[in-house]
Amino acid sequence: MSTNNATDFGILLNVAFGTFKIQLHKRLAQEGFDDLGSSFGYVFRMLEGQPGTLKQVASGLGITAQGALKVINDMVAKGYVERHDEPGDGRIKRLALTPRALAAMAEAHRFHMQFEHDLAAKLGASQVAAMRSALEEIHARASADGMAQVRPF
Structure with missing residues (x-):
C-alpha cells in the first residue's frame, strides 16, 4: 500500500497522537x-x-514503585489524588481521585x-467512523501484544 x-x-x-495530545493539553490548561x-x-x-494502590499504579504504568511514588506525590501535591488508610492494614494506602481530578477527566x-x-x-x-473502526482494531490487538489496555471513558 505504501x-x-x-x-x-x-x-x-x-x-x-502527538497533535491530539498537544491540543488536549492546551484545552485543559485553558x-x-x-x-x-x-x-x-x-x-x-x-x-x-x-481506588488503587501504589503497586497497582506502578504495574499499570510499567515503572518501578519508586517511579510511581514520584508521580503520585506530584499528583497529591497538585490536588488530583488523595491517600486513604486501608482498613485493617495501615501500611497500605489506597489512592483515590479528588474532585479536581474528576473535573479534569470530564474536560478531557x-x-x-x-x-x-x-x-x-x-x-x-x-470517514471518521472508518478511522475509529481501524483504531479500535489496533486497540483490540494491544492486549494480545502484551500492551496494557487503557480503560475507555
Whole structure:
C-alpha cells in the first residue's frame, strides 16, 4: 500500500497522537488544569471508579514503585489524588481521585468528543467512523501484544 513518497503509517499515527495530545493539553490548561504531568491521564483512568494502590499504579504504568511514588506525590501535591488508610492494614494506602481530578477527566472527555465531532465535520462522518473502526482494531490487538489496555471513558 505504501509508495516511496508516502509517509510511513506508524509516523502518521505518532504525529496524529502527538497533535491530539498537544491540543488536549492546551484545552485543559485553558480550563485551569495547566499542571498535569505526562502520566496523570493514565493514572486518572487506572483510579477512575476504583481506588488503587501504589503497586497497582506502578504495574499499570510499567515503572518501578519508586517511579510511581514520584508521580503520585506530584499528583497529591497538585490536588488530583488523595491517600486513604486501608482498613485493617495501615501500611497500605489506597489512592483515590479528588474532585479536581474528576473535573479534569470530564474536560478531557468533552475534548475527545469535540475533536472527533470536528474531524467528522471536516472529513465526513463515514470517514471518521472508518478511522475509529481501524483504531479500535489496533486497540483490540494491544492486549494480545502484551500492551496494557487503557480503560475507555
